Amino acid sequence: MDRGGVKILGVVNVTADSFSDGGRFLDPGAALDQARALHADGADVIDVGGESTRPGAHRVDEQVEIERVVPIIRELAAEGIVVSVDTMRAGVAAAAIDAGAAYVNDVSGGRADDQMAAVVAEADLPWILMHWRPLTDRAGDGPYGPDDFTHRAGQAGAYRDVVGEVSGELLAQVDAAVTAGVDPDRLILDPGLGFAKSAAHNWALLRGLPTLVGLGFPVLVGASRKRFLGSLLAVDGVDRPPAGREVATAAVSALAAAAGVWGLRVHDAAASRDAVAVARAWTTEEGAVDG
Template identity: 55%
Template sequence: MTRILGVLNVTPDSFSDGGRFVDVDDAIAHARSMRLEGADVVDVGGESTRPGATPVAAADELARILPVVEGLARDDVAVSIDTMHADTARAAVEAGATIVNDVSGGLADARMASVVAELGVTYVVMHWRGHDLSRGTTYRDVVAEVRDELSARVDAVVAAGVDATRIVLDPGLGFSKGADDNWRLLAGLDRIVDLGLPVLVGGSRKRFLGALLPEGAPMEHRDPGSAAVSLLAAQAGAWGVRVHDVAATRRVLDVLGAVDGAAATLPTVLAPVAGEPDRIALRGLVAFAHHGVFDHERRDGQRFVVDLDATVDLRAAARGDELARTVHYGELADAVVAAVERDPVDLIETVAERVAAVALGFAGVDRVRVTIHKPQAPIAVPFDDVAVVIERRRA
């Protein structure tokens, strides 16, 4: 089940809701509301990471977040602390937070990884290329590069002592990425999930979603697009999504869960394997005929053996268990033998062509492979077999 992390910014300058929840009571009330709407975790942040945001002193960040974290912990609300600073992370965890969500992935504060390791909490490592989000936005293959850079960060924080089983990855939508990069990351999110660690996706209300709307549209108009991003992330296997509109996200994830549950009850539908068509195979059909260029062959006759593969789509016949929707292989075998045994010709190549035409005359046969064996061919040296093989399809 994909977890929902409800965003709670206790900052005056957040790009989405700056100033709305700087009051502790307002912040706690909003967190409780998100919990009732379906948030699994409340992600508390005391420093805006929007482009151009002014850095916040550690003391100011702590003053903003600690009363809120403590209040939520008393209410048994699961709390994540959104911070790049090791001292803030430590204080928040000691106050009751159980997740450290670090948008810098440990790069902004060299002590962060060792502090998280000591605290033994879940650590969200985000892809980050520095404080200036307008730099580092050139990618040849954004999915591959984000994947590689996240892998490198995992190696670094594990080397610092963080338990690998407690790491969550975040591809960092909107951080040092152009709009097209964000869409490509969403399209290739399964490649990040394939790293084998839980993945958190935070696309809620970000600028690349606003670019789809009329200029000047209110921030809340980005919520339907944000819910769509959450749905796509969940379908790709994301561990969690970080969102402002918890209620809408809960609804779309509930719909996805209902569909997945229904899918589990459907009968298995078998699909053909690419490049491997269905076929009916006849092996070792024996016919006696008088084909050959020599007089004794025409006079005495000899045995011919036919192998045939007829390409036929067998799905409809299998679903309905209906003989009429496949090729009756008994009738096909009779027709092949009759084609071989009728008027003599010089070459078995001609016989093979005749057999192919007969087989393709059966409704549903799209392609045939015909092998005509001539085990008594007039060859002077010892041999096991001689045959011609042709493939023909319906023109």
């Protein structure tokens, strides 16, 4: 099905403690089955991660992360499935690229590992730079270490103008990447919904997608099953659990597609595939059919 160029990235968490699936795909066989199912449901790229970034998560050893993701990436790439590696570590990215990864998805935006830019530049692959303002007491913008890129439960960054500040900080990350030798045409920006941001920040960023798209780089949105959707759908003060957030996720996918994003990172590829088709029919004459 033609989705008008919007990429769907299907999430496969090869972790023990993901907020969305609680370790269901830590087993390699289960991870491969899930990846193939997402691909069959319309995911253009399978985004494989071996380290949880949920609030309160602890970092895993680099070798453990490599052992989790590389066999999955190698098998999927051998089957002709396009794969992204979700990692903050240059060593993991390099191993994943050797195994066939076609994208690097770095939630730290290149700031957790100062060797990441060199790895990506040498491989000449697309690099997704996500916005995540580290929660630190230090003034200024770095240098940061990997441990700065961890969630602290209940905390969000302080913003006066979240769209303007996130836009500016993403462009600073672009400048750093280009200075390090990365081709700017290989960069994709992600506003980092839910990463040290409140629900109000997330909604403001979604409303501000035209501004983010207007920065001149492809934009990836990752709202799938996130807490701010659970809070929106809460009943009697109890958040809707992750598995019950798919309709809301699809609604965000449709609106984001209509705003001109490059891609959507989701857990349910079929729902967002359909949502993007609706958005395209809504905003263009090409998608319309009789009936």
